[in-house]
Amino acid sequence: MSATSDQxxxxxxxxxxxxxxxxxxxxxxxxxxxxxxVWIVMTSFKTPPDSIAYxxxxxxxxxxxxxxxxxxxxxxxxPEYIAALPPAETECDRVVRSRNMVIAGPSNVIPRFxxxxxxxxxxTFLAVFLGTITAYGFxxxxxxxxxxxxxxxxxxxxxxxxxxxxxxxxxxRTIGLxxxxxxMILLYTAVNVxxxxxxxxxxxxxxxxxxxxxxLIDGYSRLHAFVKVVLPQAATGIAATAIFCLIFAWNxxxxxxxxxxxxxxxxPPFIPFIIGEGGQDWPAVAAGTxxxxxxxxxxxxxxxxxxxxxxxxxAVRK
Amino acid sequence: MAEVALSGVTKRFRTVTxxxxxxxxxxxxxxxxxxxxxxAGKTTTLRLVAGLERADSGTVRIxxxxxxxxxxxxxxxxxxxxxxxxxxxxxxxxxLAFPLRSPARRVPExxxxxxxxxxxxxxxxxxxxxxxxxxxxxxEMQRVAIGxxxxxxxxxxxxxxxxxxxxxxxxxxxxxxxxxxxxxxxATVLYVTHDQTEAMTMANRIxxxxxxxxxxxxxxxxxxxxxxxxxxxTRLGQPAINLLPAGLVPNGAVPAGARTVGARTExxxxxxxxxxxxxxxxxxxxxxxxxxxxxxxVGDQKIVTLVDPDARLERGDGISLALVDPLYFDAAGNRIRxxx
Ligand SMILES: Nc1ncnc2c1ncn2[C@@H]1O[C@H](COP(=O)(O)OP(=O)(O)OP(=O)(O)O)[C@@H](O)[C@H]1O
Ligand SMILES: [Mg+2]
Numbered sequence: 001m002s003a004t005s006d007q008x009x010x011x012x013x014x015x016x017x018x019x020x021x022x023x024x025x026x027x028x029x030x031x032x033x034x035x036x037x038v039w040i041v042m043t044s045f046k047t048p049p050d051s052i053a054y055x056x057x058x059x060x061x062x063x064x065x066x067x068x069x070x071x072x073x074x075x076x077x078x079p080e081y082i083a084a085l086p087p088a089e090t091e092c093d094r095v096v097r098s099r100n101m102v103i104a105g106p107s108n109v110i111p112r113f114x115x116x117x118x119x120x121x122x123x124t125f126l127a128v129f130l131g132t133i134t135a136y137g138f139x140x141x142x143x144x145x146x147x148x149x150x151x152x153x154x155x156x157x158x159x160x161x162x163x164x165x166x167x168x169x170x171x172x173r174t175i176g177l178x179x180x181x182x183x184m185i186l187l188y189t190a191v192n193v194x195x196x197x198x199x200x201x202x203x204x205x206x207x208x209x210x211x212x213x214x215x216l217i218d219g220y221s222r223l224h225a226f227v228k229v230v231l232p233q234a235a236t237g238i239a240a241t242a243i244f245c246l247i248f249a250w251n252x253x254x255x256x257x258x259x260x261x262x263x264x265x266x267x268p269p270f271i272p273f274i275i276g277e278g279g280q281d282w283p284a285v286a287a288g289t290x291x292x293x294x295x296x297x298x299x300x301x302x303x304x305x306x307x308x309x310x311x312x313x314x315a316v317r318k
Numbered sequence: 319m320a321e322v323a324l325s326g327v328t329k330r331f332r333t334v335t336x337x338x339x340x341x342x343x344x345x346x347x348x349x350x351x352x353x354x355x356x357x358a359g360k361t362t363t364l365r366l367v368a369g370l371e372r373a374d375s376g377t378v379r380i381x382x383x384x385x386x387x388x389x390x391x392x393x394x395x396x397x398x399x400x401x402x403x404x405x406x407x408x409x410x411x412x413x414l415a416f417p418l419r420s421p422a423r424r425v426p427e428x429x430x431x432x433x434x435x436x437x438x439x440x441x442x443x444x445x446x447x448x449x450x451x452x453x454x455x456x457x458e459m460q461r462v463a464i465g466x467x468x469x470x471x472x473x474x475x476x477x478x479x480x481x482x483x484x485x486x487x488x489x490x491x492x493x494x495x496x497x498x499x500x501x502x503x504x505a506t507v508l509y510v511t512h513d514q515t516e517a518m519t520m521a522n523r524i525x526x527x528x529x530x531x532x533x534x535x536x537x538x539x540x541x542x543x544x545x546x547x548x549x550x551x552t553r554l555g556q557p558a559i560n561l562l563p564a565g566l567v568p569n570g571a572v573p574a575g576a577r578t579v580g581a582r583t584e585x586x587x588x589x590x591x592x593x594x595x596x597x598x599x600x601x602x603x604x605x606x607x608x609x610x611x612x613x614x615x616v617g618d619q620k621i622v623t624l625v626d627p628d629a630r631l632e633r634g635d636g637i638s639l640a641l642v643d644p645l646y647f648d649a650a651g652n653r654i655r656x657x658x
Contacts, residue, residue: 210399213370216390217397218466219422232407 037293044286051282066283068092070109070274070291074101109288111263112270117295118181119266120249123188127245128238130189131196132204136226138197139204140212150201153194161191162254169258179264187255192245199244203237204230239306243299250296267292320381320473320506321346322367327376329362329530336362338530340376344474347504349497351517353553354527360510361400363527364476367508369393380473391422396467400478403463404451410462411447414438417470430469437465440495457484461492468499474506481516493519514554518542526550548651551580557611557622559645566619567597569641573654580645580653583624587640588612590629596636603631614639 014022043051045062074096082102088094096103134153138146168187169178177183207230215225231238253268260266271288275281300307322344329337336359344350352360365371367378369390377386385393396417404413414434418425425433438444441461446454454462460483467475480496481489497520500507511517517524518538525535526549534546538554545551551559560581564572567579591597597616603625604611612625614637621639625631646654 210401210403211405213368213390214397214399214403214405214466215416215420216370217368217393217395218417218470219391219420221391221421224421229405 040286040289040293042286044283044290046283046286048280048283051286052280063095063283064091065095066281066285066287068095068103069276069281069284070287071107072096072103073105073107075104076101108265108270109274109291112265112267113291115181115184115260115264116250116267116292119184119188119264120246120295122181122185123192123249124242124245126185126189127192127196128200128242130193131200131241132231132234132238134193134197135200135204136230139201140209150197153197156190156194165255165258168255172259179260179262181264184256184260184264184266187259188245188249188252192248195248196241196245199241200234200237203234203241207233236306239303243303243307246299247296321379322381322474322506322508323379324363324367325377325379327363327366327373327378329359329366329371330374335530337366337373340527340530340532342525342532342535344506344508345522346506349500349505349507349509349520349522350525351509351511351521351523352525352527353511353514353517355512358527359530360512360527361478362530364397364478364508364510367393367474368395368397368476391420394473396470396472396475398463398467398475398477398480400482403466404454404459406451408451409447410438410443410449410451410454410458413451413462414447414465414469417466433469434465437468440468440499441465441492457488460484464492464496471503474508475500477507477509479511479513480509482511482513489516496520514556518554526553545580545645545653547653548578548580548647551645551647551653555582557583557624560621560623561647562616562619562621564646566616567639567641569644573646575648576646576654577649578647578651579641580647581621581623581641582644585641585644586621586623587642588614588623588625588629588631589638590631591636591638593636595638597639598637600631600633600635600637602633 042060044066045064046057046060047063047065050057050060050063051066068091072092077100079100082097082100085097085102088097093103137143138150143149172178172183177186211229211233212222212225215229216222220228251268252266256266257269260269267288271285271292274284274288276284324340324342327337327340328335338359340359340363342350342363352363354360362371366373367380369385369388369392373386377384379385380393380395404410405416408416411434414437415430417423418430418433434447435444438447441464443458443461443465446458446462449458451459451462460480464477464480467477481492484492493516499505500520509516509520521538523535524538524541526533526541528549534541534550536544541550542554545554548561552561562579562581564576564579567581569579572579598614598621601613601615601620604613610625610627612623612631614621614623616639631637648654
């Protein structure tokens with residue numbers, strides 16, 4: 001009827017036009033973020049010539065060459081040598097031979113991938129574990145100089161991590177931690193734990209103490225009460241924190257380049273080397289990247305219910 | 319069940335003295351109600367008994383044992399909290415079972431389910447046992463919280479305004495029910511409220527507390543008829559006691575030193591009057607259904623009292639007032655015995 005009643009109404013149910021605009025914006029944003037990912041996955045299924053074709057090919061015959069090249073090392077041979085070989089056993093053999101090469105052995109991608117998994121998940125677990133008990137301590141007990149300590153913990157994040165890379169490199173070399181999984185786990189844990197403490201303290205502060213007090217009176221020890229009452233209610237915050245920590249540890253590049261070269265090398269410094277001497281093997285790089293995206297994608301999807309609840313924490317009661 | 323004794327208990331929070339030299343004994347099997355306004359230190363007193371707060375000085379004894387420094391889990395008390403009482407991630411059933419499954423008790427599941435059934439029927443929540451705590455109404459939550467204390471047989475039940483979030487009818491029902499259960503179990507209960515009806519109807523004894531100090535302890539009758547001072551007198555009685563300057567309203571001999579007269583409804587003799595006999599004037603009459611509150615002006619002084627519906631008084635009527643055996647208080651507010 002009047003302008004005021006229209007406005008009041010729009011607070012409850014958005015009008016058709018604003019819904020359309022909001023929907024369009026979301027779609028545009030989704031496209032902008034998804035297109036590069038789709039492009040990478042597409043590239044991983046192209047042949048090297050297709051991958052650098054100009055204009056870029058949207059329609060192409062899929063090939064597993066990128067994945068073959070990612071998982072193997074190959075040597076160049078003469079056509080006569082290849083012709084003399086017994087028939088190709090696998091699709092990869094066939095693809096590789098068509099390029100005048102033979103498979104020499106497996107590449108390093110699997111050990112590197114395992115390094116990434118061990119280091120990222122290991123450091124995430126440690127950071128979240130330490131962060132939870134530290135945040136709980138700060139939240140529930142009278143800690144002397146609590147504010148100063150919390151500020152100190154946060155201050156470890158002020159500096160760009162790369163600023164301390166050289167001292168850490170020297171230190172790790174001296175104590176034998178360079179290029180080890182343990183060294184990388186400790187390093188990423190150290191970087192993440194401050195974030196974890198701060199995020200989790202916020203979540204744990206929101207859990208009323210009365211719950212634990214009730215559990216204490218009901219005959220539970222402090223530790224029992226923590227496990228039975230605090231942890232389930234902090235699950236949302238813990239999941240959100242774990243995702244943040246994992247994303248950092250999984251993607252970290254600078255330290256990894258500097259501190260790992262062999263046995264403990266993770267995927268981020270490894271992927272650029274996939275391109276090979278010729279600098280032509282984009283499908284293999286894309287295949288490595290696609291593989292690299294999967295774990296974090298799965299982890300986030302598994303925890304997305306908690307993530308959503310984490311964002312709306314305190315706003316809804318159920 | 320056991321006797322609980324606090325002696326000289328003091329608890330400070332920075333600058334606030336929440337509990338100040340409290341001496342209080344709850345006898346075995348007694349229902350003791352702590353009555354006081356908000357911020358009086360009622361919750362803090364319960365928390366001191368439960369062990370959730372450490373006393374700065376004084377001792378707490380349960381069943382003769384000094385528990386002043388003991389952990390809550392070793393004190394064997396049950397606590398119904400003022401708020402946030404249920405574990406939100408558990409169902410009503412699991413909430414009720416929680417204390418019985420504790421490492422300190424480990425009651426067999428068969429017995430747990432039997433006890434829960436009993437209590438749930440009593441509290442009329444049997445149909446809601448499988449609901450998550452967050453899917454209960456405020457009143458249901460509060461009943462589950464009470465149930466969580468009742469499934470146990472502790473030395474003492476500590477209850478912090480357990481009925482305050484319930485509607486009037488349920489509150490009245492549960493008041494009776496709790497009192498009945500307490501009698502049957504012979505339970506020792508320390509119960510906090512600022513509702514005088516709860517205090518009057520449930521208590522064996524009432525302790526009136528203000529600013530962390532226990533002002534008076536006694537049976538509801540004693541507290542009502544023989545309050546120690548003005549403060550205690552104003553805690554009980556509906557409508558509240560009228561505090562009048564001595565001599566304002568005619569009555570017999572006023573004891574020496576009396577400055578204030580405390581007059582409750584039963585102390586007034588009111589008659590319709592005209593001319594010089596009319597001491598006061600009816601300002602208005604509040605009809606509350608079962609009661610009629612008469613508002614009277616005597617000079618600048620306002621008086622509120624109950625009036626018989628048959629009194630046929632109307633707004634603007636002149637009335638004569640007399641007092642029979644009212645309470646007298648001295649300049650400091652302490653009661654003086656005797657008088658007319
Ligand atoms: N943890 C605390 N830290 C600081 N001050 C506190 C704390 N707990 C209670 N107080 C203070 O102690 C005093 C007594 O509080 P308490 O909770 O015992 O009051 P209460 O009688 O239960 O009041 P209400 O009827 O409102 O529940 C108040 O002044 C309160 O502000
Ligand atoms: Mg209170």
